[in-house]
Amino acid sequence: MLHPSKFTFSFGLIGGSNLTISCGEWLLANGHQIIWTLPRGKSIADWATQKQIAVFDSQESIQATSHSVDFIFSIVNDLLLTPEFLKLPRRFAINYHNALLPRYGGVFATSWAILNKEKEHGITWHQIESTIDTGNLLAQRKFKIKKSDTGYSLNQHCYEAAFSAFKELLLPALESGNPGYQKQDLKKTDLLFSA
Structure with a gap:
């Protein structure tokens, strides 16, 4: 068959x-x-x-x-x-996160990236576990941070990167019937709750 x-x-x-x-x-x-x-x-x-x-x-x-x-x-x-x-x-639940996990878990990730003068940022699609932002990584996309970026503009770049990764990486992997994943190295996590 x-x-x-x-x-x-x-x-x-x-x-x-x-x-x-x-x-x-x-x-x-x-x-x-x-x-x-x-x-x-x-x-x-x-x-x-x-x-x-x-x-x-x-x-x-x-x-x-x-x-x-x-x-x-x-x-x-x-x-x-x-x-x-x-x-x-x-199967499972999937979350969009506006940072590259395992770094910058939690909230206000784009503001932290600006405050920390990061040169690049990105997004993550990951499986949802009972602990916030700790699930297996399904798709990620990186991009450069511009000197003119603010928390707001960085969020807009994240939305664009998230949608392109959704269309080009995540959904095709799910549709294949065999979505690969990568376990997070949780020792590299900065779990953030305020900016």
Whole structure:
């Protein structure tokens, strides 16, 4: 029996930015299903409603349904996902992080990069574990920091890098049925919670 060269999957989508919508549109355009969303802003809820995707307001409300998915994407999401919620996907949950892990885990990574006068920055797509920003690395993309960059502009560069890595690296790896990953060296982590 021939195996398909590209697998299609069902997804849950959590997030609150244009990047969330861009990734969702790319999933749909490539034959995948988004079963539900947990929007972190009105624009995501409006987009999901327009696409006739189920919209939920809490992790608990999703857990109370039978809306099973292969993967969960957390893209620009301020919620900590509970261990019970992370058991929902048949495969695993994936997070977008606006820095190169294992360095700069936690929040305000772009501000820390500017304050520390870093020469380059980047993004990471990683598996979600119960401890923040410690999961296996699935895709990363680096770029140079310009002298004129601010925390805001660096976040915009991160969104661009995240979307290109999503399209060119992450989704093709998932569709192949064999997404490789790299374990993080957690001794190299700077877990940051304030700037």
